[in-house]
Amino acid sequence: MTSIKNILRIDASARKAGSSSRALTDALIERLDPDNIVTRDLAEALPFVTEDWVGANFTDEAERNDGQKAELAVSDTLVAELFAADILVIGTPIYNFAIPAALKAWIDMVARARKTFHYTANGPEGLLTGKKAYILVASGGTEIGSEIDFATGYLRHVLGFIGIDDVTIVAADQQMVRGEEALTQALDEVAAV
Numbered sequence: 001m002t003s004i005k006n007i008l009r010i011d012a013s014a015r016k017a018g019s020s021s022r023a024l025t026d027a028l029i030e031r032l033d034p035d036n037i038v039t040r041d042l043a044e045a046l047p048f049v050t051e052d053w054v055g056a057n058f059t060d061e062a063e064r065n066d067g068q069k070a071e072l073a074v075s076d077t078l079v080a081e082l083f084a085a086d087i088l089v090i091g092t093p094i095y096n097f098a099i100p101a102a103l104k105a106w107i108d109m110v111a112r113a114r115k116t117f118h119y120t121a122n123g124p125e126g127l128l129t130g131k132k133a134y135i136l137v138a139s140g141g142t143e144i145g146s147e148i149d150f151a152t153g154y155l156r157h158v159l160g161f162i163g164i165d166d167v168t169i170v171a172a173d174q175q176m177v178r179g180e181e182a183l184t185q186a187l188d189e190v191a192a193v
Contacts, residue, residue, distance in 0.1 A: 007034040008085035012042045012092035012103040013138075020138035020172045020183050025091030027190045028134055028170075032089075038081050042102035047074055049108045057112060075109040082110055087132045088164065090155065094139040094173075098150040107158055116162040126163025133164045136190070137171045138183075144171040168193070 009029060013019040029037060047053075053075070056068035064072070082088065092103055110116055117126050135155050142149050156167050170193075172186035 005034070006036045006084055006086045007032060007038070008081050008088050009037055009039045010042065010088070010090045010092075010103070010106060011039070012090065012100045012106075014043055014100065014102070015093075016043065019091075019093070020175065020186075021091035021093050021136055023183065024136035024138065024170060024172060024186055024190055025089055027187055028089055028136060028193065031190060031193055032087065034087075038085070040078070040081065040106070042100070042106055045102065046078075046105045046109060048105055075112065078106065078109045079112060079115050082116065082128055082162075085131065087134070088159075089134045089136070091136045092138075092151065092155075094137060094142045094149070094151045097142055097148050099155065111158060111162055124161060126161055126165075128163035129165075131164045131166070133159050133167045134193075135167060135169045136186075137169060137173065138175065138186075139171070139173045140176040141174055144169065144173040 007029065009025060011022055011025060013021045016022070050071075052068075052071050056064060056071040057075075059068055090103070092099055113119070116128055117124050119125075135152065137144060137152060142151075144152055152169050152171070156169070159165075159167055170186050170189045172183040175182045
């Protein structure tokens with residue numbers, strides 16, 4: 001495989017050891033052989049959106065005071081990481097039919113009007129175009145693509161909302177039903193990327 005310049009890796013599993021989504025992410029990163037990787041481990045908590053954050057975000061950038069700039073500093077860093085990446089790799093489990101709160105916090109920090117999307121007369125337009133995303137998903141019982149999978153459709157939608165339309169999903173789903181076969185099959189899919 002041709003070397004990829006810049007990858008942003010997002011790990012959303014609370015588990016460090018024994019995490020299927022981290023195993024899939026490790027395998028994909030090795031397969032892609034990037035020149036540069038920025039890793040964002042969401043097990044190390046991000047702040048949540050607050051009233052002060054919203055106020056700072058909706059204040060014109062040129063008019064923000066030092067406190068508002070500080071309020072948006074983490075978000076600005078996360079957005080800069082996204083813009084610098086050629087490929088986004090998200091490894092996530094499904095917790096209670098959806099994404100972990102830590103991944104939602106990351107999304108809330110990067111989905112910013114006038115930064116990663118803007119509104120036009122024809123509706124919203126994402127500003128992170130020309131990027132590829134891989135979503136590597138693990139679940140105990142949720143079947144990916146089923147009516148109880150509220151994770152993958154949401155992630156595909158929100159990435160498209162900020163301009164990332166080229167999304168590949170690889171799933172090690174229903175591991176409590178399918179056993180080791182689920183992860184083995186997903187690893188085979190990653191090897192074929």
